[in-house]
Amino acid sequence: MEHPFGCIALGLCALAIGLLVLTGLLGPSAAQPPLPGGPSWLPPYRFTARPAAGTVTGLLLASALLGALGLGLALRELGRGWAPDPGRLTVGGAVAALAVVCVPPMGSADHLVYAAYGRLAAGGGDPYRDTAATLVRDGDPVGRAVEAPWTDVPSVYGPVATAEQWLAARVGGSSVHTIVLVLTLLGAAAFVLTGLLLQRAAGPDRTARARVAILWSLNPLLLFVAVGAGHLDAFALVFAVGALLAVRRSPVLAGVLVGLACAAKVSLGLYVLALAWGLRGRPRALAALLGSALAVGVATYLPVGLGAFDQMRENTKLVSLAVPLRLVLKPMEAAFGHDTARSLIGLLGWVLGALVVWLLARTTARARPAAMDGVLRDSAAAAALLSLAWLLTTPYSLPWYDVAAWAPLVLLAPSALDGLLLARTTLLVCAYVPGRVVPLPDAVDTFQRTVRGTVGPWGGAAILVAVVLVSRRAGEPPRLRGGPPRPRSPRSPAVPRS
Template structure:
């Protein structure tokens, strides 16, 4: 057995390390088509970078190389684990923590979202309202944090929940009028949440050496997640950390699970899928189910009520958006030629929900078997993790609007399951979306890079996403056929 996985495990480690090194090297090059400038200081405070003025082609090639190398390493690691590889989880975890720290020592890349997060925090810290005011309002008042925000976010109020706004307010309080410092605090908090998630997941599987190693590889040493979940500074790391804490808490306290999942939804409303997962886990314990739902509702109401309806206005606008790289993008032109814009977008949204339900129903036996074969002993946590993995995977495959960092919500519960074919669907989806969204900034690009980015995002993305969707449907159909025939696939 050792002979079978030895080569795979060495190659896996080498490719994972290469993916992480390429990511860090790209960050060190300084502002580029992938990395917006971070005005302010002090210069001794991370993140650090040179001023190499790298070309858009170079940073695109490096980030694509990081993503593809990382994906190959993850695939080889999953194969080696299935073949019996059982590396020391403590060493992998230590390496993962070091990689997360390193990812915040270089500037965020892949989008300019962190700049508008800083502006929302600055608005909240200076008496503004991030659900009504925008970065343009800050800039008009001469605020340097507002001036740093890039297209297309200058005139967009916050779509995030009050917990996310609280994190942004804290970073702005600590960072003052320095975009550099505010962003560093935000990425540092995100890295801490990312590491805490990994440690929580490992605690959930107890002393199982191989299960802890799987978590370390799929979460903490995952170059794709280190890029979009840690370095890029998206708030998903914090929201998912709270949601995972809710999953783990359900073993002993439905009340605490409800409080935590309410907070997670108050950071990012899409984590309401975790509410459904917890409800499924408690479906036979009606009193505990009522306690969990009541606590979550109370926390959510307490968080949102002071903000009024304006907190939901931008959310309603965003519900009409369709990502370039998602399969439903292919339906936009035909439907908008037959219907008006709003009706077409409403119909696309309904199609997305129906597709989510269908994919979840078909894949349920696949994920249920993975959960049953997994290392989690507690039945409530096992059911909650399985349901969260199923619902979030179906969501990212079918949603009209989805971005690569949304996948953090999927990888976390998947790490608690046993190996299954669904792992490959997730790996392919995340790799596809990460590649489709580099270099990331909404800035003019050289013709070659622009053509590549448009092709990856606008053509490869939706058609490859459609292929993944059909793959999920075939996998689910086969699993249900095998179950009906009495075979355990």
């Protein structure tokens, strides 16, 4: 066997995915909220094993760590010439996504508030003003299913995301089970479609397509946070990836697609900058891109009004626990007060993000695949760089946000960026299990608080240090294997060999 470690890598990824499905089948737990309603013959399926919080935490941690190890081995073997059949890997990824959808979402209770927003919209309410508590007052079962801390929080998502949630609620009615099924099916379909689009963008090269299939379609970490957790990030991202593919031939279509992506989740606005960078030498195409994106933004937000941005503004003051900027939050609050510190830390995040972009620009430039079309290559490289820098430095970040960086990164040639993002995603996934905001046994609670509140921010800081080291290495001239070439004697001209 030419690449035995490649087979081991795939085996580890399969085992990690199997642990995800097993954890879901166990039924409601500290990782999985109940899904009231029916019908029971429809997925997602689960038993009522009532697993302990420690059990599901251990299973999800094992899945994340085994998956990360498998991906690391796969990256090493791909760099050594391993090129498994990308078609089979892609089919395997689609089967894995379907298997994950067949068990209930885990890792958070966000999908329940998505259902409530859809229920509000379907009933004529305003999810940007009303909350799940509004539904509870009306005796609605969908509102009662929503868990803390989202019971009284309006929607932070764009009108395209609200439209998806409205559609799911129209299909599911008062059944949380069915609404969530529709949402997860749409998310899984978007995840699979994104993989197919990335395969097309990678071109005919077998190794490049195998890289896409392993790092996206069969990535256990992404299958967990983007499909198995029921988040809408995969649904929003498919529009942005479509824009990457469309930008060379139709800047107008690319603008429409990236406008829809931003109207689902505003953080995907980084892709607008990336696409603009790809078209920097074509002013007419750039104007068409920006004009169509702006038109879509106006058309989608106009019906819902500026109130859709209210909760987004509130979220700019948040600082999540497992990010490196958490380490400076308390000293800044002590020095400047709560409100000023929250504003300054947001500014500090943007400054650090710009610094990371500058540090990693050379590494990213070297990772651009030469065989790819220039506009697509530059746009994908810029999207990967901007998204990764934002993830590493933003004050508020969660593991499912990482899909925005993985999608363009898998199109690039192997580089140190792979290791940086793999470390970041693994760290954040481990920090946010089991996921629900529920009382936990003392041992599990202590473990969770330690990983999320201490290991997470210090690990993120270590990744930022690694960014500096990577940038210094990228600035060094390449070393020649076997030492410098020997000078030829002028009396012994080189003779070509047959």
